[in-house]
Amino acid sequence: MKERRCKHNRARLATGCEGHLSDLARGQKGKVLDFHNDNMALRRRLLDMGITKGVIIEVKKIAPLGDPIDICLRGYELCIRKKDMQSIDVEVVG
């Protein structure tokens, strides 16, 4: 219910909504809820880079052509492709 209402607002997910990390706009923050990823190596790498449940990720910079995206977590920044961000579920927290 909640999720559906959020998706109507295409421009920007409101705080409290759930979605993929790739749905966040520049400057928005999301709290990681879960991942669903078939690529085990990529999953391992994301875990190693600190993308674990509960961590807060901010979308900081977006490449001029829209992809990849520079995200900020745990006090550092990481560049990642949109496609790989789709496998991370988040709740918007700000």
Place this chain on the structure above:
Amino acid sequence: MKIALVGNQNSGKTTLFNQLTGTNQKVGNWPGVTIERKEGLIIGTEIEIVDLPGVYSLSPYSTEEEISRQFAMEEKPDLIINIIDATSLERSLYLTTQLLELDSDVVIALNMADALEQHGISIDVDKLSKKLNASIVSISAKKNIGIDRLIELIEKGAYRKNHHEHIYDGPIERLIAEISESLIVHHQRFAAVKIIERDRDYRQLVTPETADKISLLESDYQMDSEQLIADQRYKYIVEIKEECTTIAPRGESITDKLDRVFLNKYFALPIFGAIMAIVYFLSVGLVGGLTVEFVAALFDGSEVIDIFGRDIPFAIAGLGPLVESGLQSAGASAWAISLLIDGIIGGFGAVSSFLPQLMILFLCLALLETTGYMSRIAFFLDRIFKRFGLSGKSLIPFIVGSGCSIPGIMSARTVESEEERKMTIMLTPFVPCSAKLPIIALFAGYFFASYAWLVTLSLYFMAVAVILLSAVLLKRFVYKGAISAYISELPNYHAPSVRYVFRDVFGKTWAFVKRAGTIIVLCSVVVWFLGSFTWAFNYIDGIDYHLENSILAGIGNALAWLFYPMLGGTWSWGATVSAIQGLIAKEQVVGSLEVIAGLEGSGSDIFGSGLFSFFTGWSAYAYMIFNLFSAPCFAAIAAMRKELGSTKLMLKAILFQTGIAWTLATIVGLIGWILA
């Protein structure tokens, strides 16, 4: 004693290695500069230290990361120096928690301690050291601060021994203890954790009983064990970090402000284009225009030099005429004079005359590299590269390849997917390396005069187009695999370090001069010989025997048909043999043209010679295309063979490269021919 230097990518390992050993390994401001282990001795000691490629964890993803993991695990160094970037403590300590599970002792070098203030961070180092139960030394590798203390600590062995702190929750620690008790391997604690993570490399050590206990843990914590371990490590780190650091809120950093401009949606690409245009305008255009004739005159003794279309009298006697008059008065024979003047001084001088502009190019590229802009290029071009089946990471080999293909080909190791790595290796030689610049500068400078820099720039953009086109072809017909993930970092912008820029420019310049003085001189002698004798070894004196009868002309004539269309319908054995010599070294193409023009003896520059006066703008452009994109020099071919791991694949690659080069050059040449 053997020490391993381990740390995240771009954490300053190589800078520290250079400080510790007094050597001069390549440093760059992007992740993954070090791709092979490098060994050295700490200054004034017998302690051996190994610099390893950067890793984020001990579960490897790419070839060069595997090197680091293997070394740390299998060679059992006596001590690991874990260099960590103080400004991203949380992520850095993740690797630390893993290293502390190994049997080796660990000393932490807290790098960039001097930059903390700027980031609004303060770290209580003593407290951190106590919490981690490991020795920590604050250093700044770049500014050479704290290095002495680090060496002293190591020499005296005054560091804390590895106590294998318990960092996980009780139930997990109990399982680790239980598993490690039954293990008879090195690095017991580490192995036990890997077993809990269900790591594939440790599969055979899992007993059914252990498997049940792992499942139990997973259901208790409601996440799989791999997540659980990562989660617990980070929980432990966050706890420590919160106790030991204070972070002052601060506004937007300088890097963020700069990125607002350099990564702006609308301005980023125009700025990129402008920066590259400035680079080539400065090097090929401005400095090239000012210096080429000047340096050439130092060798050939021209009395008038052309600088930006103005004839300027030149009073310094050239090396060539000086040697010539000296030899003549000493009564040297005609062939000896010809060998020295036309062969050695001609070849060496022709190549050297491009040195000033090359140095400016090296300088510009070094600046772009150390300031952190190069990484941005990879970041915003990733989207385009992805579309053509390449990862943004391929960009790093391409950028390195603009200096020399060999390190470029080697740095393809940072590309994770095997197929993309092979593609990157095959495509890197398409990037015009610095040895190809003399060819461009010679032809562009002569035929396009004040637009030379623009023509140069066009060739670089054409190189990008050729790379993308080839990538599509390879992806379509050879490497059909999926596109790999791209995970990288944007380093902060740094003010360039004068010392490193200087070292980089000097190193590359010296390498170029050394090649000109060795390979090019040697080849020029060979070319002179082949051009001075007939097949029956009669000296070509210009009376009974002519240049057309030379061995060189014979070789050229056998293959000149290949170049006939691209040269606008001209049969030129001279251009043909010169292009072939590009296999030895690309700048030798220029050396060879000069030697042949000298042998022909009309006494003017290359394009004044009757043999090469046929060149037009079109055929010059076509000839440049062929030389730029055809098979690289032997040294680069050898590097390709090594990195591709197969001779067959290497042969296919150079056939592919030469095929593309020939086709493109022929198209351009034919257009010129038709228009004429």
